[in-house]
Structure formats: C-alpha cells, structure tokens
Amino acid sequence: MNAADALALPPGLNRVLRGHAAVLSVNAGSSSLKFGVYAEHGPAVWSGEFQGLEPGGQPRLCVGGHDALPLPPRDSLGRFELALTLLVETLGRAGIRLKGVAHRIVHGGQRFVEPCLLDEPTLAALAELNPLAPLHQPHNLAGVRSLQKALPDLPQVGCFDTAFHAGMPAVEHRLPIDRSLWDQGVQRYGFHGLSYQFVMRELQRRTPRAAGRVLMAHLGNGASLCAALNGASVATTMGFSALDGLMMGTRSGSVDPGVLLHLWRQGQTVDEVETLLYKRSGLKGVSGLSADMRTLRASEAPAAREAIELFTYRLLREAGALLAVLGGVDVIAFTGGIGEHDAQLREDLLTRLTWLGTRPDAAANHDARGDRVAPIHAAGSPVEVWVVPTDEGRVAARATFALLRQQGLA
Numbered sequence: 001m002n003a004a005d006a007l008a009l010p011p012g013l014n015r016v017l018r019g020h021a022a023v024l025s026v027n028a029g030s031s032s033l034k035f036g037v038y039a040e041h042g043p044a045v046w047s048g049e050f051q052g053l054e055p056g057g058q059p060r061l062c063v064g065g066h067d068a069l070p071l072p073p074r075d076s077l078g079r080f081e082l083a084l085t086l087l088v089e090t091l092g093r094a095g096i097r098l099k100g101v102a103h104r105i106v107h108g109g110q111r112f113v114e115p116c117l118l119d120e121p122t123l124a125a126l127a128e129l130n131p132l133a134p135l136h137q138p139h140n141l142a143g144v145r146s147l148q149k150a151l152p153d154l155p156q157v158g159c160f161d162t163a164f165h166a167g168m169p170a171v172e173h174r175l176p177i178d179r180s181l182w183d184q185g186v187q188r189y190g191f192h193g194l195s196y197q198f199v200m201r202e203l204q205r206r207t208p209r210a211a212g213r214v215l216m217a218h219l220g221n222g223a224s225l226c227a228a229l230n231g232a233s234v235a236t237t238m239g240f241s242a243l244d245g246l247m248m249g250t251r252s253g254s255v256d257p258g259v260l261l262h263l264w265r266q267g268q269t270v271d272e273v274e275t276l277l278y279k280r281s282g283l284k285g286v287s288g289l290s291a292d293m294r295t296l297r298a299s300e301a302p303a304a305r306e307a308i309e310l311f312t313y314r315l316l317r318e319a320g321a322l323l324a325v326l327g328g329v330d331v332i333a334f335t336g337g338i339g340e341h342d343a344q345l346r347e348d349l350l351t352r353l354t355w356l357g358t359r360p361d362a363a364a365n366h367d368a369r370g371d372r373v374a375p376i377h378a379a380g381s382p383v384e385v386w387v388v389p390t391d392e393g394r395v396a397a398r399a400t401f402a403l404l405r406q407q408g409l410a
C-alpha cells in the first residue's frame with residue numbers, strides 16, 4: 001500500500017464527518033507536517049504526520065495503524081504541496097466540508113496575541129519574525145503558503161504559541177539589557193502556548209487545585225516549563241527565542257552568552273553558532289548519538305547516560321526557579337513526548353522534589369502511557385501530579401471555529 005491508498009481510506013472519517021463542518025489543523029515543521037481533522041468539539045477525527053519532506057528526504061505518511069507509507073511522486077509539486085494536495089483530495093473525496101485551516105504558528109511577536117486570519121499583510125509581518133524562530137517560523141509560514149495554493153477559497157487562521165504568555169507580568173517579559181532594545185521587540189515571549197492552554201484546560205476540568213499554583217512541563221523535541229496562577233501564565237523558561245531555558249533534543253537551552261562571544265572571537269560565523277545552538281546541542285550534542293530520548297534510554301554508552309543526567313538536572317534547576325516564582329506549587333503536569341511517556345524521567349525529577357511534599361504513586365507513574373490524562377500522585381499528596389497528553393491541533397482548531405463564527409465566515 002502507498003500513501004495515496006491509505007489516504008483514500010481514512011477509517012470512520014466519512015461516517016463521523018460527512019455533511020458536518022470540519023477544520024483542518026496543521027503544524028508544519030522543517031521536515032514534517034502534522035495534521036488533524038477536527039469537528040467543532042472533541043479530539044481529532046483523523047490525524048497523521050507526513051515525514052521526510054526535507055530536500056533529499058523520503059516523503060512518507062504515518063497514520064495510525066500503518067507503517068510509514070511512501071508518497072507517490074507528482075512531477076509538478078514540491079514535497080509539502082504534494083502532501084497537502086493528497087490530503088485535500090482525500091478530504092474532498094470523503095465528502096468532508098472544510099470550513100477553514102488552523103495553523104500552529106510559533107511566533108506572534110508583540111502584535112499577534114489572538115488567533116487571526118492570515119491575510120497578506122499579516123503573513124508579511126509574521127515573516128519578519130523568521131530570525132527569532134528559524135527552526136519553526138519559516139516552515140510554519142511555508143505551510144500556510146502551500147495550503148493557500150491547495151485551498152485558495154478557504155480561510156487560513158494563525159494560532160500563536162507565544163499568545164498564552166502575552167499576559168505575563170512585565171518583569172517576566174523584560175531582559176536586563178539596554179532598555180531601548182525592549183521597544184524593538186527584544187523581550188521574553190515564551191512558547192508552547194497552545195500546548196499549555198490545552199493542558200491547563202484539562203487540569204481545570206479535573207481538579208480544583210488547577211486554580212492555584214501550577215507548574216507545567218512540556219518535554220518534547222522542544223522543551224519548556226510554564227508557571228501558571230489562576231490558569232494564566234506568569235513565567236516560562238523559553239524567552240526571546242525557543243532556545244532559552246531547558247536542554248532539548250537538539251537545542252542547548254540557556255547557555256552563558258559569554259560562550260557565544262568566545263566562539264565568535266575564535267572566528268566561528270553567526271550561522272555556525274546558530275547551527276550549534278539549534279541543531280548540534282541538547283541531547284544530541286551531549287550524547288553524540290541521538291536527539292531521541294528512547295534511543296538514549298536504550299543505550300549503554302556513558303555519553304548517553306550523561307546526556308540524560310544533564311537533561312534531568314537542567315529540568316530540576318529551571319523547575320526550582322519557577323517554583324520560587326510561584327511560591328510553592330499545587331499541581332505539577334507533564335506533557336510532550338518525553339513528559340507523557342518517560343516514567344523514569346518523571347520519577348527522577350519528582351524524587352528530587354520530595355522536599356516540596358510531592359508524593360508520587362510509583363505504580364500510577366509507571367502505568368501512565370500518554371494515552372489519557374492520568375493522576376500519578378498518591379492519595380493525600382499535598383502536591384498533585386498529572387500526565388496530560390497534549391493536543392496543540394485541537395486548541396488551534398477550537399480557536400479557528402470560534403474566530404470564523406465571530407467573523408461571520410462559519
């Protein structure tokens with residue numbers, strides 16, 4: 001079977017969505033494109049990921065229950081366009097009425113703090129933020145362009161990772177540098193906001209403590225922490241760019257800026273240092289082996305152990321900073337690929353936070369697989385701990401339904 005066949009048979013899709021309005025949610029990265037089809041309420045009716053879309057890659061589709069399926073080539077189309085064209089054709093054949101497309105866009109800058117329609121001036125303004133998120137923003141916007149081509153009559157809506165943090169206190173947004181730079185947008189923004197919004201809402205539905213002091217850990221390829229009070233972000237570890245804070249898959253997290261000055265003085269170029277920080281650091285750079293936590297857990301190599309130990313330590317250290325900002329904690333939540341699946345990581349962190357009064361339930365922690373929202377604290381624990389599988393696409397889809405209705409487009 002190839003991808004076109006798999007796409008022709010999305011199981012159950014017709015039944016659930018035929019005749020109903022739907023929103024396609026898209027998260028376009030450098031080499032992959034994650035998508036989900038959402039009705040107005042509930043999780044994705046159908047979702048998957050195109051991978052290998054980078055130049056020279058092997059374009060393929062991963063949807064539940066299938067191995068990676070190669071995409072049939074079509075001469076006139078680029079890889080992203082090919083993937084989207086197959087997707088759009090399939091939805092059309094299945095009789096799905098798309099109302100709009102929701103795009104996860106990593107950077108909204110100072111201006112875009114609400115979901116908005118992606119018209120030409122907006123796209124131009126967002127492209128100016130490309131240098132602030134080189135691993136994400138240009139690819140997010142290329143995804144918008146490709147979809148505009150594939151679906152020219154459909155509203156495209158941008159939903160911003162930075163927006164959830166827009167209301168943080170001024171002191172959290174500020175950098176201790178020459179204040180004239182603040183007005184030029186050199187400030188702390190914070191990211192993973194769609195994910196934090198989702199996690200916060202899931203917690204609020206399950207525990208009254210979510211109205212108190214909450215520490216959320218999004219640990220995926222990118223990783224960050226968010227401190228929230230009353231459901232609103234008050235502090236976060238990513239800042240001006242998605243490089244700050246925690247150690248990540250290939251990104252460094254915080255490093256002393258003196259290191260960068262040193263490398264530049266030694267003759268490294270800006271591009272070389274950018275590649276170092278974004279692509280040759282983090283788990284990959286430290287282990288010399290892989291950015292994938294599963295590979296490192298399975299490895300006996302001392303450098304793989306060291307990478308995991310450093311990841312855990314940096315997480316503890318940054319968590320300490322946000323716990324101090326919150327003045328204690330009522331709920332800790334884990335999400336993202338590592339946060340949802342890596343019980344060992346959760347145990348190691350929580351063990352080092354016993355001084356907070358956290359009492360994890362070892363069996364519940366071991367059993368939490370990221371397939372549902374699960375509490376992992378012992379009964380009576382003064383701090384609740386939860387694993388919450390995130391769904392950024394759902395947050396974007398929900399916001400898109402709301403915006404389209406508000407604009408009279410739905």
Ligand SMILES: Nc1ncnc2c1ncn2[C@@H]1O[C@H](COP(=O)(O)OP(=O)(O)O)[C@@H](O)[C@H]1O
Binds near residue numbers: 249291292336
């Ligand atoms: N079972 C698992 N155990 C440990 N880590 C896992 C597991 N499954 C996925 N991961 C890790 O999750 C990370 C990817 O997170 P994910 O949130 O899917 O990424 P993205 O940021 O691209 O959405 C990788 O480091 C991967 O190794």
Ligand SMILES: CC(=O)OP(=O)(O)O
Binds near residue numbers: 136191222242
């Ligand atoms: C902002 C960010 O780091 O996103 P991701 O985790 O998807 O790389």
Ligand SMILES: [Mg+2]
Binds near residue numbers: 221336
């Ligand atoms: Mg992610």
